[in-house]
Amino acid sequence: MLAKGWKKKGCCSLTRERNCLQGQCCHGAPLSEQIRTGRVRVCKVTGDRKVCARMASMGLYPGVEADVICPERGSRCLLKVNGGTISLDPEVSQNILVTCL
Amino acid sequence: MQLRMALAGNPNAGKTTLFNQLTGARQHVGNYPGITVEYKEGFLRHAGTAITLVDLPGTYSMTAYSAEELVARDYLVNERPQVVINIVDASNLERNLYLTCQLLELGVPLVIALNMVDVAKSRGIEIKADILATLLRVPVVPIIARSGFGTKELLEACIATAREESTWDPRDLSYGEDLDTTINELVALIGTAGLMSDLYPPRYTAIKYLENDDQILVKGRQSDPDTAKKLEGIVSLSTEHCQRTLDVYPEAIIADHRYGYIKSILRQGVVSHAFDTDRLYTSDKIDKVLTNRLVGPLVMLLILFTLYSFTFTWSEAPVAWLEALFARLSDLIDGLLPDGLFKSMLISGVIDGVGGVLGFVPLIMFMFFGIAVLEDSGYLARVAFMMDRVFRIFGLHGSSVMPFIVSGGIAGGCAVPGVMATRTLRSPKERMATLLTVPFMNCGAKLPVLALLIGAFFSDNKARYMFLFTMLAWVVALLAAKLLRSTVLRGAPTPFVMELPPYRFPTLRGLFIHTWERTYQYIKKAGTVILGISVLLWALMTFPGLSVEEQAVFQGQREQLLNASQPAAAPVTVEGERKAAEVDPEEDMDASLGLRLAVIDNAEQEAALRNSLAGRFGTALESVSRLAGFDWRTNIALVGGFAAKEVIVSTLGTAYSMGEVSLEEAEPLTRRLQKDPNWNRVVAVAALVFIMFYAPCFVTVVCIARESSWKWAFFSMTFNTFMAFAMAVGVYQVGMFFNLG
Numbered sequence: 001m002l003a004k005g006w007k008k009k010g011c012c013s014l015t016r017e018r019n020c021l022q023g024q025c026c027h028g029a030p031l032s033e034q035i036r037t038g039r040v041r042v043c044k045v046t047g048d049r050k051v052c053a054r055m056a057s058m059g060l061y062p063g064v065e066a067d068v069i070c071p072e073r074g075s076r077c078l079l080k081v082n083g084g085t086i087s088l089d090p091e092v093s094q095n096i097l098v099t100c101l
Numbered sequence: 102m103q104l105r106m107a108l109a110g111n112p113n114a115g116k117t118t119l120f121n122q123l124t125g126a127r128q129h130v131g132n133y134p135g136i137t138v139e140y141k142e143g144f145l146r147h148a149g150t151a152i153t154l155v156d157l158p159g160t161y162s163m164t165a166y167s168a169e170e171l172v173a174r175d176y177l178v179n180e181r182p183q184v185v186i187n188i189v190d191a192s193n194l195e196r197n198l199y200l201t202c203q204l205l206e207l208g209v210p211l212v213i214a215l216n217m218v219d220v221a222k223s224r225g226i227e228i229k230a231d232i233l234a235t236l237l238r239v240p241v242v243p244i245i246a247r248s249g250f251g252t253k254e255l256l257e258a259c260i261a262t263a264r265e266e267s268t269w270d271p272r273d274l275s276y277g278e279d280l281d282t283t284i285n286e287l288v289a290l291i292g293t294a295g296l297m298s299d300l301y302p303p304r305y306t307a308i309k310y311l312e313n314d315d316q317i318l319v320k321g322r323q324s325d326p327d328t329a330k331k332l333e334g335i336v337s338l339s340t341e342h343c344q345r346t347l348d349v350y351p352e353a354i355i356a357d358h359r360y361g362y363i364k365s366i367l368r369q370g371v372v373s374h375a376f377d378t379d380r381l382y383t384s385d386k387i388d389k390v391l392t393n394r395l396v397g398p399l400v401m402l403l404i405l406f407t408l409y410s411f412t413f414t415w416s417e418a419p420v421a422w423l424e425a426l427f428a429r430l431s432d433l434i435d436g437l438l439p440d441g442l443f444k445s446m447l448i449s450g451v452i453d454g455v456g457g458v459l460g461f462v463p464l465i466m467f468m469f470f471g472i473a474v475l476e477d478s479g480y481l482a483r484v485a486f487m488m489d490r491v492f493r494i495f496g497l498h499g500s501s502v503m504p505f506i507v508s509g510g511i512a513g514g515c516a517v518p519g520v521m522a523t524r525t526l527r528s529p530k531e532r533m534a535t536l537l538t539v540p541f542m543n544c545g546a547k548l549p550v551l552a553l554l555i556g557a558f559f560s561d562n563k564a565r566y567m568f569l570f571t572m573l574a575w576v577v578a579l580l581a582a583k584l585l586r587s588t589v590l591r592g593a594p595t596p597f598v599m600e601l602p603p604y605r606f607p608t609l610r611g612l613f614i615h616t617w618e619r620t621y622q623y624i625k626k627a628g629t630v631i632l633g634i635s636v637l638l639w640a641l642m643t644f645p646g647l648s649v650e651e652q653a654v655f656q657g658q659r660e661q662l663l664n665a666s667q668p669a670a671a672p673v674t675v676e677g678e679r680k681a682a683e684v685d686p687e688e689d690m691d692a693s694l695g696l697r698l699a700v701i702d703n704a705e706q707e708a709a710l711r712n713s714l715a716g717r718f719g720t721a722l723e724s725v726s727r728l729a730g731f732d733w734r735t736n737i738a739l740v741g742g743f744a745a746k747e748v749i750v751s752t753l754g755t756a757y758s759m760g761e762v763s764l765e766e767a768e769p770l771t772r773r774l775q776k777d778p779n780w781n782r783v784v785a786v787a788a789l790v791f792i793m794f795y796a797p798c799f800v801t802v803v804c805i806a807r808e809s810s811w812k813w814a815f816f817s818m819t820f821n822t823f824m825a826f827a828m829a830v831g832v833y834q835v836g837m838f839f840n841l842g
Contacts, residue, residue, distance in 0.1 A: 049350050050166055051596045056356030057162035059196040069385050080385060083193035087486045089597035
């Protein structure tokens, strides 16, 4: 049985952002350049395919909202997402585009 | 009834805590992700049912992104447990249910253990377990693994699920129009060919193909190359489509839909928040300070130095008591037993050997306690985060930090679990570089050697020198890693993504269990392996002994000495005179006669030791080892150290107790080394450098071979030994040139 009921509630952020992404309208800046703590929305995740998949499994994927806990401009970053705190190295932070909320 | 149950869940969700709680086992639990790298079995009995419980490594997904995920998935599909307990962190429900989705898709008989409901409650999160159970159609039991709350209900739910004996029931989630079409196409093909159908449901295999799961791709190619080719062709078209239209890979879409499914479940009254969900918790606020790029490293160094100060200050007195105790025991046996091989074996082999190792138990215990505090509080994970910055420079990975710490990065670990902990590294080259350099850390077995030599030659500032030698271990390990990564293991770095556990107050029970489990291992090793090796080395240092002619030469010297001191006396015996000299020094006899006899005894025993199998070997090496300042006795200890590093202290104890001159009482090894003309500060540092960095112990070498190959294990032995020797020679030659000894 397909668990489709949830789709009606519009929870799929990719579906929601599909048009935006097609129009190349992600105006976010790399997470590595974030210099202040606070809430951000992830608008794009690029880079190595397996790393993107692993981050998605840890709850970091386009459309998700997160808290930047310890920004270090150009360096690593601590991000609180879906209740967990994830540490990211400079390369990964560089590949995550975020917009401030 | 016999049941087989498995515990699956995210890293740090409390699987091992629950495992220990249910089985009464004492598996290592830490507030650090990735402690469990292979599954462990435990047994329990509940309501007349015998249960085998398996603790699987923590995973975020069921896709083969890391070794732990492979271990967990392979266990589930190959062993087919009757029930899988999915332990879910209630304070981080959304992320934890991501794995649940995949377990449901796999179709395993599932029971959800909603752990840490108390933490969730303190954060204002209320979870309606009954609604969650209805929506997911699996039993959900709230528990607190630490205290055991709810575990009885959990076991009953598990037994009830197992009794249903239903077949695996894979759940289908929708992944949107585009992907669902592709999945249906793949499922049809997989179903027709029966590809891996004995292990995975067809839809699950199809999703793993879309997620580019390496293991499934390889297995598919091996079992049915034609079908695999067709499947890969379809997946390739779909991936291209996703990239072109959405600029993402299919797995991102799959993850997004899974989270969407989870959100839809949670929004149906499962979760309610009493507080603002956006707020940062105390843990996050602490992180703002402790992981700050400037303040963080300073605090880290301060904490580590405090740990050393605490360890050395508090363990000083108990170590001295134990040392005195073993010396008294030695004296007691000396007085009780007649001279002979048995007495020699008891004193030189057992007491000096094993006692030398056991004497450091208080120090080891204090060090383990300190490490347990850091680990259980969650601070060690922050150390990994901060050290990643440094590790990158040397071609290592942030995930290499934990294997380093486990191996003795804070002094007192063990290289064997350290080597195994490298499994968490995905890049083979970074993993190999980590695997080859973790034995450079100061493991618990090297700790007694460090403590012994530092205590003997740098007793003024023991904690400071211990800290310095620990830093040296790190520096050498990192430089060696850089050398390896720039030569034989050249390759691009891989990204570092790790979840940091929240700070938690360590429980006293947990701290004592951790301290005891590690100390017990140390004591057990001293009483078994070290005892055996000590007795063996004693035998190698005792046999074949001196020939009759050589013994006659020493006997002649004694008689000559006695005759010279008492020319007119009736026939004398050596033993009678020695006793007279010792018992009644006020007599007419020369007071130093006893001492001179002892010097001859010492020379005889030294000649016997030199003539022994171990002595001959040590002497043969002396021409080379002299370059680093090591005499033949030290060589015996160093060779013995290959069996286990603790043996170095025990062998030095044995080698330096044979031929002891002192007439009064047995001296501790520290004092014997201080008095020995072959030892000084420079030799001590050269020896420490060599011991810290030469070939890993035998067990570690076997472990390296198992984790990589014998070629790398052999490389580890030779590379480490040559490098360590070159460093020791450098230290000795420079030190002696500047007359620092």
